[in-house]
Amino acid sequence: MARPRSFDPNDVLDIARQMFWQKGFQATSLDEITAASGVAKPSLYAAFGDKNALFLKVLDRYHDGILGWAERVLAQPGSARDAIRQWLTGFIPYCSGEKGQRGCLSINSAADGSLDRAEIRKSIERYNRRLEELLRARLRADRAQFGRGFDPDVTAHTIMVVHAGLLALAHQSPESRRVKSVIDQVMNLVA
Amino acid sequence: MARPRSFDPNDVLDIARQMFWQKGFQATSLDEITAASGVAKPSLYAAFGDKNALFLKVLDRYHDGILGWAERVLAQPGSARDAIRQWLTGFIPYCSGEKGQRGCLSINSAADGSLDRAEIRKSIERYNRRLEELLRARLRADRAQFGRGFDPDVTAHTIMVVHAGLLALAHQSPESRRVKSVIDQVMNLVA
DNA sequence: GTTGTTCTGTACTTGATAGTAAATAATGGA
């Protein structure tokens, strides 16, 4: 009925994610996104709204990707211990070495005081809540396998904290060996 | 011999710290610092150099403050366990509630991709290294009090990760009760 | 083809901000 889009919005979101992740929200200009994606500004504005709205879409997509993956890993058969260890281990490449340098887009965004707080906060809160729920549900399901004093709720939260800490320190590009040793030690709490 | 300074540089650094901490590097303009401190831009440039240099001085000062406090707390008599627990507990006000919202200036800066990486990184790396050294030294000193499999080096690093995680999640303003429960649980690893 | 609609590209406006030039004020010393 009219001229069709010449680009795939998801492609643009992926490119924008990469740039926001690497350089942060403020330091990434729409001109750069335009240059990298080949999509001119008026098209970006038409498709996504202003810069904040674009960023929010990028962030939501990022969150959905991680949550989807967490759901898959944590739904695996076997013990909760193994599932959670595997889940944490999967982050090692993102917590170490060159790739770790950029950290986690969600944590970076939470730390970026320049962002329009209200909506970003909501997105991040929702993400963290759902992630913690996945962990908590998995731990509760396997409750029988744990010791008497085991508290799945507190443990789920502690794992969230460790997860955030590993990704916060990822900016230093630590060796993956060190990340692994922390995971190993923390897994002692899941027993 | 010449006209004296009309302001105390440390006062300005404290004001700038507060603003950088709250709003981030990019979103804090020199005009705002000028307005808040009453010191005009040319004086800021003369005293501190450009915006990056000013920020670096603020960050170094921030690091020194925390390190000095950590040294005092961790040097206390008594067990390493108690000292470290007390050290972590001291962060609770900064990890929860309203005050937690701004997180940690150091972690925020590491996450801010817009900063001139090289020098900021160096400052943060040095800070983390020294902090971890303090923890490690304290744990090693009390080695005899711990179980056979206890590894002070790994444990010191794990505490660093938990510490970073609590401050990374502080932006959500969690209840202090939750922060405390994580500290309690993690202290089980120091045994 | 023609037409109505939606997308695209160029070029622009507007606002903000890092950094600076130059004149002026304040001090200690000769």
Added chain:
DNA sequence: TCCATTATTTACTATCAAGTACAGAACAAC
């Protein structure tokens, strides 16, 4: 009192980025 020196003040420049106006292109329906 005057000078040399350093700080301050005001005003400016230059740059860069967000957002937009408008003309033209690409499609579907008829």
